[in-house]
Amino acid sequence: MADIFGTATAVVFLVTIIYYCWRQNRKTYRLPPGPKQNLIFGNLMELIHSTFIQGEPAFVKFSQWAFQTGPICYLRFFRQRVVVISDARVAQRLCVHQADKFTERPPGLFLARVLKNKGIVFNDGPSWKEHRTFLTHEFRKYGFGKQSMEQRIQYVVDEYLHQIGKTNGENHDPHPNIATAVYNIIWTVISGDKFKWGDPFLQKVIKNLETNLQAVELTGPHNYVIILTLWHLVVHNFVRLWLIVTTRLVYFKQLIAKFRKYREETSSSEVEESMMYDYLVKMQEFKSSRTSTHFSETQLLWLVSDLFIAGGETTITTIRWILLCLAKYPQGQERVRQEIINAFGRDSTPTYAQRTQLPYTEAFINEVLRLGGVAPGMWRNTSQDATYENYDIPKDTWVLLHFWAMSNNKDQWDEVQEFQPERFLNEEGMFCKNENLLAFSTGRRECPGQGLAQMELFLFTVGILQKFKVALPAGEDVDIRSGHFGVTYTPPLHQLEFIPV
Template sequence: MSVLKLLAAVILDYTNLTTAFLAVFVFLLIYKMFRRPRNLPPGPRPWPLFGNLFILSRDKAHLQFTEWTNQYGNVFMIYYGPKPVVVLNGYDTIQEALINKAEDFTDRPGMNNSLGIAFAPYGPFWKEQRKFTMAGLRDFGFGKRSLEGKILEEADALGREIVKTEGKPFNILSLLRKAVTNVVCSIVFGARHEYEDPAFKTFLQHVDTQFRTSIVIGQLARFLRHLPVLGRSARTLLQAKEAMRQFIKLKVDEHQQDFEPDDIRDFVDLYIQEMRRGQMRRGQRKNFTDQQLVYIVVDLIIAGTDTTAQSLYWILLYMILYPELQEKAQEEIYRTFGDSAPPTTAKRQEVPFTEAVVWEVQRINSVAPLTIPRCTSNDTVMYGYDIPRGTMVHVNLWSVLRDPGLWEEPDQFKPERFLDNQGQCVKKDAFIPFSIGRRYCLGTQLAKMELFMFTTYLLQHFTFKLPEGDPTPSTVGKLGISNGARPYELCAIPK
């Protein structure tokens, strides 16, 4: 009996010790969260462990953040669980942080194993990889008119698929995503995919999963995957990311197997060539690895697919909502290119209204209103508030692109706001849909060319209409990683 009493006492002591340890841990965590240093930016009070998760919008965070500026100012702090996040709002604030204090606001939080380019930490590794990547992409037409042929080839393929709808209602988003992804693939892999390729379709579904997942879940996926409520979405996201990497790894492995140093076909070949040169030089290019290549290609496809496809989807939505503006753009395109001559960026200045339509859509419904999260590289100060090193940062471009102090009637769709008295396009400093500073969007040059050429081609060959009897589509987007238009259908009438 004494043995049983002794065992019971040990168990009781262990249980009490565990309980005490947990109690102390929770107390210290709560104390740390509520004992905010005096000079941290203001913001809504966080809950222990969960931070502000209970009050953060899952699909309209950019709107919520913009509204909170009225209460907390242009620099405030929120919490994703226990993780502090500073939100920067307003053109002057963002300019101050990303340009004047670039050394302090150019890092990234630890994501994607800190590989690739988009999520790599700021420093020599990032500079080396970005410089090589941008130079390599330019070799294959990135930012040059020689890329127009690839875009037009894909625009023709897209047009053939649209014709098959025979003017009946359909959702065009999946076709847009396939078209713009193929442009990137032609640069990176040297080949496009057929639209009905099962592996390609599955890959794009995984891309869609990543972009449609709530930004909060995206930031805390590895933590949330263990929870019963949000865990399913977090696990789905992580599985989609891994499937994307495996799809790209397969392509890279195929390039490794049939690599010919005298026949560099695409960006992947170029990177492999640099890897092998480093091996011959006994590791002088040690940062050039198979894994890094996979993550760079992921970044390129992410930067050049969903956001561009969503921008085109928004453009067509506004064209069916404003048929008179669509007709005005079509008349301008017809005067410049006729009904069959392929559009070219060489005549971009001759279709200023069409260009203004594209810009106005990018302004009124930015597809990347919060950009990729940043991280402070150093302890820094913004408007008197202390921001510690390693703090995650959201840059709220929406607060700039919809600022009534910068744009007259910012909630109204008015392409003419970008035209001068002579009818020519004039950019404004506050037009920053691709962000600013050292880490602006990697796919900016390609996106600008694609948006112009796809829009011009589509309006040259089709008139887009709202299906008869359908309700007017909403212009309020749904935010995941990108701000996508809510699903709608249109009719495409060949001209």
């Protein structure tokens, strides 16, 4: 009996010491405010209940917590500290002014585990830095402000306009044509080559990419508990997901091999410069000089995959939102059209550099970015202890930059539920950026293809409205506040009519 009593006493003493140390550790940090937490699970059980029982998207629950608490909200999911940022200015102060501490991806995030040391989006460390530098240089070389790149994009836009002209004003789902055009632009940016419209191989790639995206979710509870991660894999069929990814890599490997064969069979003076051409040249230079590098065949494969997924889905979704909003708000559509026609007519295509002559058009596109967003949120991980005003953000805290919450925060936007492009115009009627909008992220993880994406949105919008009136089918309406959260915030299912003007 004495032994049992002694053992019990030792256990209680040990638990007390552990609990005391845990409490003391908590007291060393001045953590941001947050909702009430369960002693053991923190806020995890509430998130699980909200997501699995009530069917509420995780992004919505995160935004509710943030709006209740303030621009910086502290949560805990079992042992994992989480901070949600719902104010763009706070995000910039952290990710720009303390960039060294807010550049990594959370190592425990589901996709970060799968894509560790691969590609660019969820990669970290020296490999990420080397490829980020390469991409930044390439986008400056071929992207924003480059006439040759703009001509490539315009060629695909013209093909797209020709295709929707074939619908003869009949209602249809605009998604497939937009996806075909955007993914073709991405391949043009990567390789300098392009697919013929309706190319069967491109259609297989598109089907694979969109099937993959349906099963990916970045903020669900499965990211915080291993058993839920396993459950997520079972629900979405791990074997099926593995086959989707494997098939996609086979497709991209074929594209790279085709490009390499073309390059070998063509004199260097005839090969059009491109991102992939530069990567292969750089890889060969490193190999010849025996310089240490993360450039490799495998990394090129994953880089191409990331460019298609990250650069494609975000742009496709935004163009879908633009078209839906044009149809939903015909008066705004007519104002954009008249601005374009008054400045450039119906046949002269303005360049992206001339966008300053179309302030309301720019304002309309930016209001769509606020409403629909490019991505509802993205994760960072603190590599060191950080601070914000009187608060501490400990090392290895997962930080959610909640872009959707930033754009829907009533404390930052007047009449936040209303679609009002005028909010981006100053008193003189000129376009004016709003610092509360972070459509392309911020800091060192800011989208390197931002300039290219903005060029695409502008050229598509102008090209469509010069030729067509966009409308919902007669008698139909769509609630634009009922989008679907995932990798992107996609519009509700709808059909549109493109009526020649």
